[in-house]
Structures are given as C-alpha cells and as structure tokens.
Amino acid sequence: MALFLDLDNTLLPSKAAYEFAIGECAKDWKERKLGGDFFSLYESARKKVKNQLIGHSSNRLRLLCFKLMMDAFKKHPVENQKTNSSESKSTNDFQTKDIADVLWMEERYHFHFLSYLNAEAKKEIYQTKLFPKLVALSNKVPVFLTTNETLRTQLLKVSSFLPEQFRFTLITSEEVGFEKPTIKFFSYVLEVSGENSEDCILLGDNWEDDVLGANRHGIASIHIPNMWGEGDVKEYPSDTPAPIWTAPSTVAALEFAELWFLKRQK
The missing domain is CATH 3.40.50.1000 (HAD superfamily/HAD-like)
Structure with a gap:
C-alpha cells in the first residue's frame, strides 16, 4: 500500500504564497529601477513560457520569466525615453550587467515565497x-x-x-x-x-x-x-x-x- x-x-x-511573492517582486522591480510595468511584463512573459514549454517542468521556472521580462523591456523601452543613436543600441540590447538583475529577481522571488510558507x-x-x-x-x-x-x-x-x-x-x-x-x-x-x-x-x-x-x-x-x-x-x-x-x-x-x-x- x-x-x-x-x-x-x-x-x-502555494497559490497564496505565489501571489504574495509576485506582489513583493513588483516592489523589488520598482526599487531596483528596472523599468516598465512589472505586472504586464510578468504576465506576458509567463504566458510565453507556458506556451513554449507545454508539458515541460521548466515552464514553472520564474528565472525564465524574469529573463524574458528584461528582454522585452530592453527591446521596447519607455516611449518617452530619449537616447541618442549611439546610446540606443547599448540601451536596447541585453547586456552582461543585466544578468545580475535577472538572478537577483529570481532570488527575491524565492525569498518572498519561502518567507510566506515559513510563516504559515x-x-x-x-x-x-x-x-x-x-x-x-x-x-x-x-x-x-x-x-x-x-x-x-x-x-x-x-x-x-x-x-x-x-x-x-x-x-x-x-x-x-x-x-x-x-x-x-x-x-x-x-x-x-x-x-x-x-x-x-x-x-x-x-x-x-x-x-x-x-x-x-x-x-x-x-x-x-x-x-x-x-x-x-x-x-x-x-x-x-x-x-x-x-x-x-x-x-x-x-x-x-x-x-x-x-x-x-x-
């Protein structure tokens, strides 16, 4: 048996822990001044990951979402952001320094999620x-x-x-x-x-x-x-x-x- x-x-x-973690991550994203609307960027990235990796366990990785969020923001920065032509490419492309932000966001997500569970x-x-x-x-x-x-x-x-x-x-x-x-x-x-x-x-x-x-x-x-x-x-x-x-x-x-x-x- x-x-x-x-x-x-x-x-x-998990559902309550997830909702709490995402809410706190939105604050972290803003505090780190990563740009764009966190929730719209996250939902778009989450949908893309789910569709791309149907049936695969990796479709649940927040790291993929945060990486796609950074990609999306880099490619479509705030409309009123003014840069000259020489700055445009470096601003809109994913850079080595951006990796730290992606990894930091994943770390923050797990911190918030596990903090909620620990308290519960x-x-x-x-x-x-x-x-x-x-x-x-x-x-x-x-x-x-x-x-x-x-x-x-x-x-x-x-x-x-x-x-x-x-x-x-x-x-x-x-x-x-x-x-x-x-x-x-x-x-x-x-x-x-x-x-x-x-x-x-x-x-x-x-x-x-x-x-x-x-x-x-x-x-x-x-x-x-x-x-x-x-x-x-x-x-x-x-x-x-x-x-x-x-x-x-x-x-x-x-x-x-x-x-x-x-x-x-x-």
Whole structure:
C-alpha cells in the first residue's frame, strides 16, 4: 500500500504564497529601477513560457520569466525615453550587467515565497491538525509526494514548510521527464513505489492532473478543492476505473485515506 500526495495547494498553500511573492517582486522591480510595468511584463512573459514549454517542468521556472521580462523591456523601452543613436543600441540590447538583475529577481522571488510558507507553517492550524496527521500516516504507510515542478523548487518548499519528522519520497516531473496527468508520469510513480495500483490512493487539488491522471491507472483518489474547508467526504458518482471521493479539507482527506488503508488490511 502507498499514499500518493500532491504538494502544491494540497499540503502547502502555494497559490497564496505565489501571489504574495509576485506582489513583493513588483516592489523589488520598482526599487531596483528596472523599468516598465512589472505586472504586464510578468504576465506576458509567463504566458510565453507556458506556451513554449507545454508539458515541460521548466515552464514553472520564474528565472525564465524574469529573463524574458528584461528582454522585452530592453527591446521596447519607455516611449518617452530619449537616447541618442549611439546610446540606443547599448540601451536596447541585453547586456552582461543585466544578468545580475535577472538572478537577483529570481532570488527575491524565492525569498518572498519561502518567507510566506515559513510563516504559515508556524500557525496553530498546521501545527496541531495537518502536520501531526502527516507524520503519523508517514509512519504507517509509504508516502510519495508527486508534483509537477522542478526538483530544486520543491526541495526548497518542503524544507521551509513540512515538519522534519515527516517521511516521504519526492517525485517531481523534472525527474520523470513528463508531467501529470501523463501515463508515463504515473507509470513511473507506481514503478518506484513497487505497489499495485489498487492498493494505492492519491490526494490532490487538481481534478485533471491529480484525480483523473491517477484514476486512469486504477488508483483511487480524493479531490481536495480547498485545503481548509468544512463538510464530509463524499464519493463522486462516476464510472471511472477506480473510486473518486471529494473531501472538504486536506485533513479530512488524510483521515479518510487512513481508514481506507485499515479496511484494505483486513
């Protein structure tokens, strides 16, 4: 038996951390006087990266976004910026000195993101409800964190947020070479776990990537739309290869998974 857990927005509040980090990066961009409107430059760069690298873990790298932002601003500087012809080329081209700004922005993004997670992890709701349940389950069944991300990024997140006593195996799409919900990703996860699909259950927030991706392999799954909602775990009516449940919170889903494992042991 094995427990497969999504990481972002299932175990840690990545969406809120991301929004906080981008907001703070906008301040950093302005403070460093890099020019242009940060948010419009970022959204344009993010869209380009996503479209260019569909299905590739690198599409999540902020470093690529910041590099493209600098490229875009250099090519299309502020309209009222006045330069003579000799200055124009050096102003509009990416230069060696610009590399420091790109790397600095990436560093600031991770600093803000991880600072948010570190602060969240100290809150009572995590310390008394989520973390104890995770640690207890990880001592009973093998736990695999299955994520669409780069390895370095996820290592930083986990080390900044989850408790030291939590036992797990981390599997990222960067390592696999394919993202969820591809067949190759879940085939790899099952191979690493050494378990039969019917003896595994997955918890995740993304319906397509987590729930349906696992379900196509006959892996039972629990959909968690909200980390801290209220209500009961309910079975989702479907004719899929394996059962699907919806849970109001991550803690409720973990408690349900624990009972599911106990029933399968009998």
